[in-house]
Amino acid sequence: FDLAGMFLISGLMVTFNAKRMWAWNNLRVRVVYLSLVAISILANLVWRSSGVPVFAAQVTAAVLMEITLLRRGAGNVDYRYAYATAIAFMTGFGIWILDVTGLACHPQNHFVTGHAIWHFFSGVSIYVLARFHMQFR
Numbered sequence: 001f002d003l004a005g006m007f008l009i010s011g012l013m014v015t016f017n018a019k020r021m022w023a024w025n026n027l028r029v030r031v032v033y034l035s036l037v038a039i040s041i042l043a044n045l046v047w048r049s050s051g052v053p054v055f056a057a058q059v060t061a062a063v064l065m066e067i068t069l070l071r072r073g074a075g076n077v078d079y080r081y082a083y084a085t086a087i088a089f090m091t092g093f094g095i096w097i098l099d100v101t102g103l104a105c106h107p108q109n110h111f112v113t114g115h116a117i118w119h120f121f122s123g124v125s126i127y128v129l130a131r132f133h134m135q136f137r
Contacts (some may be wrong), residue, residue, distance in 0.1 A: 003051035007040040009126060010055050013062035016133055020069055059089075081132035085125045092121025 015033040018024055024032070040058070044051040066082065098104035099114020106113075 003044050003055065004037075004041050006051070006055045007037050007058070010058035010062065011036040011040065013129070014058050014065070017062050017065035017069065020136060021065055078135055079132075081128045084128040085132060088121050088125035088128060092118040092125065095121070
């Protein structure tokens with residue numbers, strides 16, 4: 001379920017950017033989004049170790065798409081929230097790496113863990129990402 005939630009976000013990032021890049025209609029966005037999430041979840045069920053690499057690939061694709069859109073200069077886009085998204089996400093990811101590798105792991109601490117902090121910063125990044133995409137209504 002943890003990875004499925006991550007696929008819901010990364011799939012949304014990819015499809016929102018695809019809509020902006022290729023002027024997709026809402027039906028196509030919904031179909032591609034639901035398909036991408038379903039395929040990602042199924043892949044993770046079949047190949048248990050595929051979750052993080054699939055998520056990373058989708059986030060990377062979304063970032064590359066955003067860079068392409070930025071270079072095209074498509075419209076008057078305010079990137080402040082996009083930068084805040086990247087900062088929040090990378091902060092949480094860095095803390096998660098320190099935790100999962102054991103570099104800053106405190107097994108006796110059951111209240112605040114690196115994984116919990118990762119979830120907090122992920123939530124912040126989702127909020128500011130939503131604020132970024134609100135400008136495209």
